[in-house]
Amino acid sequence: MKQYTVTGMSCAACSARVEKAVSKVDGVTSCSVSLLTNSMGVEGSATDAQIVEAVEQAGYGASPKGTATESENDKANNSLEQLKAAQDALVDRETPKLRNRLIASLIFLVVLMYFSMGHMMWGWPLPEFFNGNHVAMGLLQLLLTVAVMVINQKFFISGFKGLIHGAPNMDTLVALGSAASFGYSVYALFAMTAAQVNGDMDAVMSYMHEFYFESAAMILALITVGKMLEAHSKGKTTDALKSLMQLAPKTATVVRDGVEQEISVDAVKKGDIFVVRPGENIPVDGEIIDGTTAVNESALTGESIPVDKQPKDAVSAATVNQSGFIKCRATRVGEDTTLSQIIQMVSDAAATKAPIAKIADRVSGVFVPAVITIAIITIIAWLIAGETVGFALARGISVLVISCPCALGLATPVAIMVGNGKGAKSGILFKTAASLEATGRTQIVALDKTGTITSGEPKVTDIVPDETFFEETGNHAGALLAIAASVEAKSEHPLAKAIMERAKTDEIAVAEVTDFSAVVGNGLTAILAGKMIKAGNLAFVSKFVKVSDDMRAKAVEFSKEGKTPLFFAADDRLCGIIAVADTIKEDSPEAVRQLKNMGIRVVMLTGDNEQTANAIGKQAGVDEVIAGVLPDGKEAVIRKLKKQGRVAMVGDGINDAPALTRADMGIAIGAGSDVAIDAADVVLMKSRLIDVPAAVRLSRATLTNIHENLFWAFFYNVIGIPLAAGLWYPLLGWKLNPMFGAAAMSLSSFCVVTNALRLNLCRVYDPKHDRKATPDRKNKTNKPKESEEKSMTKTMNIEGMMCGHCEARVKKALEALDAVSEAAVSHESGTAVVTLSSDISDEKLKETVEAEDYKVTSIQ
Secondary structure, rough: OOOEEEEEOOOOOHHHHHHHHHHOOOEEEEEEEEEOOOOOEEEEEEEEEEOOHHHHHOOEEEEOOOOOOHHHHHHOOOOOOHHHHHHHOOOOOHHHHHHHHHHHHHHHHHHHHHHHHHHHOOOOOOOHOOOOOOOHHHHHHHHHHHHHHHOOOHHHHHHHHHOOOOOOOOOHHHHHHOOOOOOOHHHHHHHHHHHHHHHHHHHHOOOHHHHHHHHHHHHHHHHHHHHHHHHHHHHHHHHHHHHHHHHHOEEEEEOOOOOEEEHHHOOOOOEEEEEEOOOEOOOOOEEEEOOOOEEEEEEEEHOOEEEEEOOOEOOOOOEOOOOEEEEEEEEHHHHOOOOHHHHHHHHHHHHHHHHHHHHHHHHHHHHHHHHHHHHHHHHHHHHOOOOOOOOOOHHHHHHHOOOHHHHHHOOOOOOOHHHHHHHHOOOOOOOOOHHHHHHHHEEEEEEEEHHHHEOOOEEEEEEEEOOOOOOOOOHHHHHHHHHHHHHHOOOHHHHHHHHHHHHOOOOOOOOEEEEEEOOOOOOOEEEOOOEEEEEHHHHHHHHOOOOOHHHHHHHHHHHHHHOEEEEEEEOOEEEEEEEEEOOOOOOOHHHHHHHHOOOEEEEEEEOOHHHHHHHHHHOOOEEEEEEEOOOHHHHHHHHHHOOOOOOOEEOOHHHHHHHHOOOOOEEEOOOOOHHHHHOOOOOEEEOOOOHHHHHHHHHHHHHHHHHHHHHHHHHHHHHHHHHOOOOHHHOOOOOHHHHHHHHHHHHHHHHHHHHHHHHHHHHOOOOOOOOOOOHHHHHOOOOOHHHHHHOOOOEEEEEEOOOOHHHHEEEEHHHOOEEEEEEEEEOOOOEEEEOOOOOOOHHHHHHHHHOOOEEEEEOO
């Protein structure tokens, strides 16, 4: 998406006009204009010149934010410059200007109000020269009003410019209201001079009450107050983005030709060696090649606890080196660093529009012309009803100045900006405004097991030594672990790494083995201290030693818990069992519980066999487990789930990318692969599952805030315009002074922006106020109805399945049949329980399985 800075916009009607104009340009596929940040995002093949020309023809100004480059070095060289430009664009220059305008306006306005309302209504004294000289008083009011109008000339320039281009905006309403008040007052002043010349003092006094100079000036001053408050509040909504930009380091200490030298961070290139001392910020993303330390990553993840780092570990720009001296190799620089990508995501999200904003956009496009029409009709109607020109004009002016398209235009973008900033501070990144809106509407969450619910790294969970082998007293578990670690030291298997990690933690000495041999798919053998050690699964080890019923029972129990039992034997005797498992993350059960309390159905996807999957699913507390899913089958599962409700897929691997893309909302764990992150709509920087309910919670809070803002914006105009037009005057005697109308207009936008800022108080990790699911939603997203559950099932007995991959192959083949709605396959029991949605012959089922090189012995 190419981004542009747009100038001259004052309200939602302006942004709608620019968006409409650019969308008509050949080659533009999408265009989104943000009134909040005065920015525009454009996708398509149109050139910058075409885009800028279209904006200028619409009556506004535009300029590209930056130039896209392909070279990594160019990106690095331009990144700091672009960051400065982005920071510069967010600087609040409008508030100081408006404050100066307001102060200057008030100086003249106070004198004007003294002469008009102070003297006329409360009899305040005037200099002797003005006693009885009503024309002089009128001339002074005219001059003071002109001074205020000149100070606030921007309203008139922008307003009438929009009117000339056929795109009236909020400034047009203000300019018309103020100009009408001033014009009628000038007419009254000239009429007064004629009456003075004719000696008609009664007419002179009556014309004094027809002056609306104070209204013309007060409207401009009050709108300026509102604009200033609005600009200040809008500046607050971008605080999160500003704070992210301020984190970016400016310099780096690199090692070139063996000499340390401090250079600008945009001069660092990929592959450069840089050093970071304790207390310094890490300048770019890199990999530690020397030294150990603890790094505070709270700037990126929101996690305050420092993370220990050692050689080969990754470090990120803007994080703080807290303890040791480290030497690193730069891996990502410039625009490619994690910090730059976060800034880009938050910035892009602000430049996009949520679907809910389309309602306000449609209204804003016709709002100003409609208000001008209503004002003209109001004036004509009161004149026809027999009221004076002054009364009718006052009602028309009130309609113009009370109407506020700005509140409509700001209702959505300010909430999106604050919500995105709040998410970024918590390590939750929404790529677009649409993803922030849609996440809260999720009905089903599909969780990938490995790396999402679980840590993704096998760990030793149980050590069960055979007491008959370890006859001497002592640490039998430690002795068994020493044997296991010595044998597994030469293995590259993930389970071997888990045993080695446990041995290192327990400070177990590892002995040297000889004649090491790996038996593919079964286990391994080696000689340790003159004894032949065998290690592997039950089927392998039981060929060489006798395994007691107690040990077999423990192995079955471990399998039911989702653990893998590894047997170890020395010569002809069993040493014991070590159970290894991919353990679930500490926060996974709580995250699942919170999602369920929100009325969201939680489904776990895994390629594991059903027994292991059910064990993990039970620990996590999910509603449903779908086991035996091959990597390329996740997308098909998501497609089926989407028929039952809105689905969010949470994953971290490359093989999750198709499913993340297929889901209504893709959520990537931040520590996962770049491919998964690219395919996702939401990125969790902390890699914690508890951030999933937090993201849903933040999305729901943001959506609620948007609804409140839109309600206020619509309600304010629906109530205010009839009141200003004098609709209630014949019945209740209510009429609105144009000055009070201007004050109301000023406060309306301020109220909308202030309400959006309340999102900063949202506790995204507090589940106390989570909404429970309604019965209707449960029925909509729960498992299939009873009539479907009573579908016919067949049990197939199959020979030849040895592992989870075998199960997955059979499951995939069976579920590819139109008549099969589900196949529950287990290699341990040698069965496949097939749920049928329609009739199918046993021969067809048998043929399908045997085509995968397995043997079907019977079908029941």
